[in-house]
Amino acid sequence: GAVVSQHPSWVICKSGTSVKIECRSLDFQATTMFWYRQFPKQSLMLMATSNEGSKATYEQGVEKDKFLINHASLTLSTLTVTSAHPEDSSFYICSALQTGGYNEQFFGPGTRLTVL
């Protein structure tokens, strides 16, 4: 149980295009999901907290207009990187907190984004 999937697992796009990444909790409901970003040889950094049915909360320094988050259902959150540039190339990872659970966040496998 407690499986989180991400799609796509990797994506290569041209500079200026937008990319959507999906995060799904497959066998549980998740009121809260989180999006992280990891640059090479660095730790994960929290980007935003996504709550079902409400606006996402972004960490300081993360542009909300560039990283659009939609958490329309209890099993799906999406992250759209708008007008991507090479500096947005990174490993994007989501996690899901089981509704009624206790902070055991379950992570997806990550999405490798490369912007040319």
Place this chain on the structure above:
Amino acid sequence: DAKTTQPPSMDCAEGRAANLPCNHSTISGNEYVYWYRQIHSQGPQYIIHGLKNNETNEMASLIITEDRKSSTLILPHATLRDTAVYYCIALRRMGGGADGLTFGKGTHLIIQP
């Protein structure tokens, strides 16, 4: 959340117990100690968590000192697949709404054949 300190890297022979230390001297009474690991190019994996009692599950054991200022994660019989970066995180435990995790640099555990 309290800051945690871990050694940057450790080696362990395959089949032996791997003991990963973590210092959290400023941990507050309502903060739990969580351990996650990240195998290269994968999402982090939850391992175990505890408050003040020692905990054990199918993956590992967690030993927390009586004063709660430090803890040790024990992988009883390390295998090559346990090579990963291990993160110790102090976190309030809440139902429903929660905080995202703050990852430090962790300990890069290398299991040697």
